[in-house]
Amino acid sequence: AQSVAQPEDQVNVAEGNPLTVKCTYSVSGNPYLFWYVQYPNRGLQFLLKYITGDNLVKGSYGFEAEFNKSQTSFHLKKPSALVSDSALYFCAVYTGGFKTIFGAGTRLFVKA
Amino acid sequence: SAVISQKPSRDICQRGTSLTIQCQVDSQVTMMFWYRQQPGQSLTLIATANQGSEATYESGFVIDKFPISRPNLTFSTLTVSNMSPEDSSIYLCSVEGGTSGNPLGETQYFGPGTRLLVL
Numbered sequence: 001a002q003s004v005a006q007p008e009d010q011v012n013v014a015e016g017n018p019l020t021v022k023c024t025y026s027v028s029g030n031p032y033l034f035w036y037v038q039y040p041n042r043g044l045q046f047l048l049k050y051i052t053g054d055n056l057v058k059g060s061y062g063f064e065a066e067f068n069k070s071q072t073s074f075h076l077k078k079p080s081a082l083v084s085d086s087a088l089y090f091c092a093v094y095t096g097g098f099k100t101i102f103g104a105g106t107r108l109f110v111k112a
Numbered sequence: 113s114a115v116i117s118q119k120p121s122r123d124i125c126q127r128g129t130s131l132t133i134q135c136q137v138d139s140q141v142t143m144m145f146w147y148r149q150q151p152g153q154s155l156t157l158i159a160t161a162n163q164g165s166e167a168t169y170e171s172g173f174v175i176d177k178f179p180i181s182r183p184n185l186t187f188s189t190l191t192v193s194n195m196s197p198e199d200s201s202i203y204l205c206s207v208e209g210g211t212s213g214n215p216l217g218e219t220q221y222f223g224p225g226t227r228l229l230v231l
Contacts, residue, residue: 034219043116043204043222044155090154098143098208100220102155 002027002095006103013081014111021076021106023091032094033074035065038105039087047089050074061085081110114139114207116223124229125195132191133226135205140185145206145220146178155204161188195230202227 004025013019025031035047048059055067065076076089091103115138125131135144146158158178159167167180181189192199205223 036220036222041227043224044206044220046113046219046221049219094218098160099157104154 002093002101004091004093004101004103006089006091006106008106009104010107010109012109012111015083016080019078019081019085019108019110021089021091021108023074023076023103025072025074025091025093027093027095029096031067031072031074033065033067034092034094034100035059035063035074035076036090036092036102037061037087038090044090047076081108083110083112086110113219114141114221116205116207116221118203118205118223118226120226121224122227122229124231127196127230129195130191130193131195131228132189133203133205135188135190135223137186137207141207142185143208144182144188145208146180146188146190147204147206147222149202149204149225151201158190158203192228195228197230200228200230 006023011021033050036044037047038044047063048057048065050057050067058064063078065074067074086109089106089108092100094100117136119134123131144161147155148158149155157170158173159169159180161167161180161182163182163185177193179191202225204225206220208218208220
């Protein structure tokens with residue numbers, strides 16, 4: 001079955017420190033992977049995606065994600081966290097047939 | 113990217129009543145999606161709506177409970193019928209942002225959501 005997993009419900013990090021939000025996937029064929037962010041009382045916003053090419057994908061707000069085929073992972077990273085990065089982050093995988101599966105979400109808290 | 117608006121932004125409803133949620137997109141799109149996000153949980157796809165055809169519902173969702181209209185390429189409505197407290201959720205409208213006509217791996221753009229509380 002095709003799926004996406006976010007093993008951490010919550011990630012806590014101090015402002016200025018690097019952050020990582022983990023995501024693993026299981027799909028047949030080549031994966032199309034996405035990260036979305038949801039700020040309080042707002043809809044989801046697109047951060048970045050991997051379709052093909054360079055394994056390191058750069059996105060909005062200084063975020064990047066590394067596609068690792070052997071580990072079937074697509075972890076979201078940022079070198080220096082900001083308090084304003086505090087939000088709910090969703091990893092997603094396009095499964096074909098116009099459908100996207102979303103992970104359970106990881107809540108990121110950045111402490112000043 | 114597409115700009116999507118939803119009405120209402122939030123509502124409090126009595127059980128047994130129905131609510132229609134509107135979704136307006138600033139450009140013509142082929143596919144529109146309706147998701148439900150229950151409190152503290154991830155997104156669950158309710159249905160996919162193509163203009164001019166019946167919506168395609170996911171397992172666990174039926175047309176009688178969640179009728180959808182798609183009268184044109186920029187607008188859709190989702191009705192939550194005969195509501196119960198279990199329907200309390202955020203309902204999100206979404207479109208695929210691709211312009212190539214090929215939806216494979218396209219980014220999705222979301223409306224701000226409609227927060228529904230059923231008493």
